[in-house]
Amino acid sequence: MPGEDCRQFEVGGAACQQFDRHLAAYLEGEGGPEVLAHAQKCAYCGTLLADMLQIRSASRHLPLEEPPARVWANIRAALQGEGILREQVPAWYGWFPRLAFLPRPVPLGAFACLALLGLTLLITSGGFEPNSARDLPSPGGTVIAAGAISPGLDEAMARTLRDMENAYLSRENFLEPAVKTVYRRSLESLDANIQESLTYCQREPGNTLAQKYLVNAYKSKAEVLASALELGGR
Amino acid sequence: MSTDKTTAAKAASETQLIARAQQGDEAAFAALFNAQRRRVYSLCLRMTGDTTEAEDLTQEAFLQLFRKISTFRGESAFTTWLHRLVVNVVLMHLRKKGLLQVSLDEVDTSQEEPVKRDYGDDDRRLIGSIDRIRLDRAIAALPPGYRTVFVLHDVEGYEHNEIAQIMDCSTGNSKSQLHKARLKLREYLRHQQRTRAAEVPRSSELEKKR
Numbered sequence: 298m299p300g301e302d303c304r305q306f307e308v309g310g311a312a313c314q315q316f317d318r319h320l321a322a323y324l325e326g327e328g329g330p331e332v333l334a335h336a337q338k339c340a341y342c343g344t345l346l347a348d349m350l351q352i353r354s355a356s357r358h359l360p361l362e363e364p365p366a367r368v369w370a371n372i373r374a375a376l377q378g379e380g381i382l383r384e385q386v387p388a389w390y391g392w393f394p395r396l397a398f399l400p401r402p403v404p405l406g407a408f409a410c411l412a413l414l415g416l417t418l419l420i421t422s423g424g425f426e427p428n429s430a431r432d433l434p435s436p437g438g439t440v441i442a443a444g445a446i447s448p449g450l451d452e453a454m455a456r457t458l459r460d461m462e463n464a465y466l467s468r469e470n471f472l473e474p475a476v477k478t479v480y481r482r483s484l485e486s487l488d489a490n491i492q493e494s495l496t497y498c499q500r501e502p503g504n505t506l507a508q509k510y511l512v513n514a515y516k517s518k519a520e521v522l523a524s525a526l527e528l529g530g531r
Numbered sequence: 532m533s534t535d536k537t538t539a540a541k542a543a544s545e546t547q548l549i550a551r552a553q554q555g556d557e558a559a560f561a562a563l564f565n566a567q568r569r570r571v572y573s574l575c576l577r578m579t580g581d582t583t584e585a586e587d588l589t590q591e592a593f594l595q596l597f598r599k600i601s602t603f604r605g606e607s608a609f610t611t612w613l614h615r616l617v618v619n620v621v622l623m624h625l626r627k628k629g630l631l632q633v634s635l636d637e638v639d640t641s642q643e644e645p646v647k648r649d650y651g652d653d654d655r656r657l658i659g660s661i662d663r664i665r666l667d668r669a670i671a672a673l674p675p676g677y678r679t680v681f682v683l684h685d686v687e688g689y690e691h692n693e694i695a696q697i698m699d700c701s702t703g704n705s706k707s708q709l710h711k712a713r714l715k716l717r718e719y720l721r722h723q724q725r726t727r728a729a730e731v732p733r734s735s736e737l738e739k740k741r
Contacts, residue, residue: 320710321706321709324710324713325691325706344656347656347657348657348720349713349714349717351656351657352657352661352666352685352716352717352720353713355661355663355666356666356670356681356686357685357686357688359573359577359663359666359667361570361572361573362569362572362573362576363572364568364571364572364585364586364589367586368568368586368589368590368593369561369564369568371590372564372590372593372594372597373557373561375590375594376560376594376597379598381598382555382557382560383555383556506557
């Protein structure tokens with residue numbers, strides 16, 4: 298083919314047919330220079346080659362498409378239904394069997410139980426919603442100090458928990474060191490869990506799972522404090 | 532940060548996500564989905580040419596992935612594993628629908644009418660008239676066999692030997708199907724170009740009559 302010009306071959310003739318036979322290999326980088334040489338001389342074959350290169354190039358740069366949001370919603374629902382998504386069990390749950398063996402006499406128990414009941418009612422009434430990052434308790438603060446309670450909570454609920462904490466702090470020294478350590482660790486763990494849940498709630502306001510964890514963490518903290526108050530007031 | 536460091540950091544983060552997903556962590560599943568959702572959906576969409584089917588197949592592929600994720604041991608790249616899984620899900624679907632024969636070798640001579648070339652028909656080039664929408668529409672119009680090979684090779688960047696393995700055919704057949712697919716695409720695109728060219732004078736005539 299090299300050396301031929303437009304007058305030396307008939308369009309659709311032997312040279313064009315040979316071009317056709319070698320075109321696929323040429324596009325795969327396997328063909329010889331005769332394909333290109335013919336394409337430069339034959340307008341129709343030149344157009345075909347240019348089109349094929351253009352299609353190949355355009356296809357490599359096709360943008361990615363966005364799936365509808367329902368795709369993830371359906372996947373999540375299926376995973377939940379199949380039990381593949383696991384509910385995250387907070388580490389502090391491990392403390393409860395130990396705490397359950399602790400003796401629970403009556404002094405202060407009445408106050409603690411009433412406080413716990415009130416707290417539960419406040420939480421389940423739906424009055425809670427964290428508002429902004431400034432509402433989050435500061436990480437690394439005094440674990441069971443009154444200030445560790447989120448001001449984003451309903452004021453009455455915050456006051457209840459704060460009263461419980463203050464009451465516990467005033468009696469903490471009456472506890473045996475080993476028992477005190479158990480409570481302190483448990484409350485530290487709960488505060489960390491509350492902090493983590495609050496962060497999730499703040500980041501994803503519609504995340505009902507995070508809200509559920511948060512409510513559970515507050516309830517558990519109230520339970521631990523109630524238990525500690527019972528023991529400390531003995 | 533250098534490309535190597537970025538790649539290494541991405542791989543490390545992916546490994547952590549996989550480890551968390553293996554423990555059933557929902558946030559890790561969501562992060563893995565978000566990282567791959569567009570590529571998986573686009574692959575499904577282009578292989579099927581149908582948005583509803585693409586949604587269903589994206590769902591199915593991710594579900595299969597998450598069900599099997601506990602077995603992932605990192606012998607291969609996670610994305611390679613995922614994309615192979617997606618391709619298999621789509622191929623299985625096409626086969627179930629009877630749109631794809633078991634082996635491309637069996638259909639090479641019988642599946643579609645041969646692509647004929649009209650010499651001297653029109654020497655106007657396509658350049659400038661291939662936009663994303665027209666190309667996607669033309670790909671969707673390809674017969675399933677051609678479309679599969681074309682999407683895998685020209686869009687997704689698979690090599691012919693990989694396609695041959697996936698499709699259970701020879702590399703020669705993959706090459707042949709690809710070439711026919713490109714010719715067919717060109718035919719569609721040129722047809723679109725001619726249709727548009729014919730419509731322009733018609734609409735300007737209508738404008739004049741008004």
